Amino acid sequence: MRELRIHGRGGQGSVTAAELIAVAAFEGGVYSQAFPAFGVERRGAPVQAFVRFSDEKIRLRSQVYEPDYIIVQDSTLIKDVDVFGGMKEGGIAIVNTEHDLPGNVPAGVNLIKIDATGIALEILGVPITNTTLMGAFAAATGEIELPALEKALMARFPGKLGEKNVAAASHAYKLVKGEA
Numbered sequence: 001m002r003e004l005r006i007h008g009r010g011g012q013g014s015v016t017a018a019e020l021i022a023v024a025a026f027e028g029g030v031y032s033q034a035f036p037a038f039g040v041e042r043r044g045a046p047v048q049a050f051v052r053f054s055d056e057k058i059r060l061r062s063q064v065y066e067p068d069y070i071i072v073q074d075s076t077l078i079k080d081v082d083v084f085g086g087m088k089e090g091g092i093a094i095v096n097t098e099h100d101l102p103g104n105v106p107a108g109v110n111l112i113k114i115d116a117t118g119i120a121l122e123i124l125g126v127p128i129t130n131t132t133l134m135g136a137f138a139a140a141t142g143e144i145e146l147p148a149l150e151k152a153l154m155a156r157f158p159g160k161l162g163e164k165n166v167a168a169a170s171h172a173y174k175l176v177k178g179e180a
Contacts, residue, residue: 002143003064004051007083008073011043013130017071018049020152021134025053027148033058046081053143069141071133072096073116084109094136096129112140114172123168135169139176146173 004021008014015036022034030053037048050064066086075097077083084093089108095101096116105111114136116129124131131153138144149169154162174180 001052001054001056001058001060002068003053003066004069004071004137004143005064005067006049006051006071006073007077007081008047008049008071008130009043009077010045010047012047012073013128014047014049014073016156017073017130017134018051020131020149020156021051021137021144023152023155024134024138024144024148025051027151028145030055030143031058037063046077067091069137069143070094071137073129073133075099075101092140094133094140096133110140112136112176114175116172119168119171119175123171124164131165132168132172135172136176138169139173146170 006014006018018034022032025032033052035050052058066088068088068091070083070087070093072083072095075095078101084106087106087109092110094112097113098115116132117127119132120127120129134149138146138149150166153165153169157165171180
């Protein structure tokens with residue numbers, strides 16, 4: 001089983017990202033599970049969402065404490081939250097930033113920095129980065145295929161909004177793959 005932990009702030013779409021990644025994984029033929037960690041969160045407060053991937057049925061229902069992957073939607077969280085906590089050696093961390101990180105990345109973690117905010121502003125016209133980071137996740141990990149992600153995005157956001165989200169995810173995918 002492989003596990004993903006998504007760190008974001010309320011209103012950034014972390015829960016939606018987890019759900020759509022799980023749908024895309026399921027479309028790709030693996031078992032998947034997505035769920036949020038909720039307390040008294042409000043817009044702007046730190047939130048977490050989780051995804052599990054497995055070739056066998058998933059029976060585990062706890063939070064993800066030792067992720068193989070993390071996505072950080074807002075790099076300012078690194079100062080306040082231990083986003084790298086429990087990360088497995090050889091794991092992949094995808095961070096929305098174009099700057100140096102305000103903390104240390106643990107040894108053995110593969111860091112991918114991407115300006116998801118810039119991509120979202122350019123393509124979507126708003127700084128909502130979740131679909132851009134999903135494209136980066138697909139490229140970096142291979143856990144989900146881009147066509148399956150595109151299908152999940154179009155099902156969730158039909159019409160022009162879906163097309164824009166697909167374009168943002170595809171652009172990030174190509175950047176991480178070195179094709180853009």
